[in-house]
Amino acid sequence: MQTVVLAAGQGTRMRPLTDATPKPMLRAAGRPLLEHTLDRAADAGASRFVVVVGYEADQVRDHFGDSHRGLDIAYAEQTAQRGTADAVRAAAPELDDAPFVVLNGDALYDPESLATLYDSGPAVGSYRVDNPSNYGVLQLDSDDNTRVTGVVEKPANPESNLINTGSYVFPATAKDRLDVSTSERGELELTDVLETVCGETTVTAVPFDRWLDVGRPWELLAATEWLSESLSRRLDGTVSDGATIEGDVVVEAGATIKAGVTIEGPAYIGEDATIGPNAYIRGATAIGAGANVGHAVEIKNSVLLSGATVGHLSYVGDSILGRGVNFGAGTTVANLRHDDKPVEVTVKGERVSTGRRKFGVVVGDKAKTGINTSLNAGVVVGTEMTTTPGEVLTRDRRE
Ligand code: TTP
Structure with missing residues (x-):
């Protein structure tokens, strides 16, 4: 029809x-x-x-x-x-x-x-x-x-x-x-x-x-979780003998997985992405084309769109990073409230529950964080916004 x-x-x-x-x-x-x-x-x-x-x-x-x-x-x-x-x-x-x-x-x-x-x-x-x-x-x-x-x-x-x-x-x-x-x-x-x-x-x-x-942004995570259920293992990129790839992981042609990396599927690694050395990727994570996840970085249940870079010593959980985002070394994302309530996000000026006990941050294209930035659960960072070294962001930075 x-x-x-x-x-x-x-x-x-x-x-x-x-x-x-x-x-x-x-x-x-x-x-x-x-x-x-x-x-x-x-x-x-x-x-x-x-x-x-x-x-x-x-x-x-x-x-x-x-x-x-x-x-x-x-x-x-x-x-x-x-x-x-x-x-x-x-x-x-x-x-x-x-x-x-x-x-x-x-x-x-x-x-x-x-x-x-x-x-x-x-x-x-x-x-x-x-x-x-x-x-x-x-x-x-x-x-x-x-x-x-x-x-x-x-x-x-x-x-x-x-x-x-x-x-x-x-x-x-x-x-x-x-x-x-x-x-x-x-x-x-x-x-x-x-x-x-x-x-x-x-x-x-x-x-x-x-x-x-x-x-809404967290529904992109839900979509990734759902679609990840039907990924079937396919390693077309270059995978080091020193990497551990478990379960239904797709590594597209041109991607490089270096030594010391562990990927627990389901997960998707796009073409020309570089992972590691010594990175840990888990949950229904999707790493976009040309993205870069470096040494001692953990990415859990997140979406990194094309060209996003999390270069060193960082944690990213339950988050969405836009195209060309760059996280400075030591950037850490909180994804859980102490009171265990669902994380809230501001959508069109209103606080909205994501319905998720664990939700991290939403970061617009080409935003950059300074080293050791802490991002609180539910924070939104706008397109091309920046943080200073050591900054603790508990509120959105949209403009
Ligand atoms: P919505 O999700 O209601 O609208 P939207 O996609 O513009 O998003 P938002 O409300 O956040 O601004 O639209 C439902 C579907 O219809 C979606 O697939 C987009 C499409 N759509 C059009 O093609 N033209 C329109 O004028 C509108 C309003 C929606």
Whole structure:
């Protein structure tokens, strides 16, 4: 089935990691989120893709070109990010007169459930959560509890814990229902299109076994953890006889693992990365292309994007380091509160629980720390920001 993939958003909740990168191009387990989505859609039954691009569109186009796994990709440009209905409207001229699937380019869907969605008639992917008030909650027909009648956004008193995953099979006629009015939060929403379609035809809720919306920085760690489960051991780079590589570890061609390094999989080491000597990498860690992890450095359950350097005597736990970040010798990250409560991070000016007992820091592209910097759990360091030698950062440094 023809598949529209939304990848035009600005990813404001993911800042500073999205200051210069579209969110769907952030890498989890070595590959952009959007590539994982296209792969899973291809496996589930996509026949061709219409990728809606907008924010930093060229990065998406340059990476994928005009096909993926033998399936054509057409691009639709959404010039201003006015909402998901507007994004699909931008894609409409590229669609044939047939049913179409819509997926978010920054969400992960479990392959089996996605295949079921593709095999369904008009449908919406649903998922059960503990905190439905944070999502769009599906309203179901009282006589037929697989039939969707509508969606209530972030209800104070949700009538169920079944939420909208943002994945849909629309009938061809939905192309004529894309002109919606602006919602309370000021966007043109695809859920309003869904509501119209629900009034015209039967739309079924297809339950997903697993789903992850990657909207905030710590969700990039969750994505990496999930995708790391399917890594299979492959050592294409140069691995010293004096290194210990345990479990499902991928070392890409051109990467160098020096003596004294221990890597406990699952872990991903990108092309031309250099690890060691004497470094320790564990948890679901992904080290990007050209990154450098030096002597006596421990990296646990973290993502280092391309070109990041942690050169000497450092600890990085449960953290995300942007492209070209440089940690001075002795930089140490805290990833646990003394009161054992979930670590909080400021997202768009508000303190938000990550839900994680262990979470370290988020560091924007090209930021640099001075030697012996201490970074407290939940701290965000903005793009190109710096710290002085010996500095203890207990608050964000965004500008
Ligand atoms: P969101 O995650 O709601 O929006 P976003 O990606 O811009 O992130 P943030 O809220 O942090 O600013 O969007 C859901 C999906 O829809 C996502 O894949 C991006 C896409 N999208 C568009 O393509 N165009 C749009 O105008 C909007 C709002 C989203």
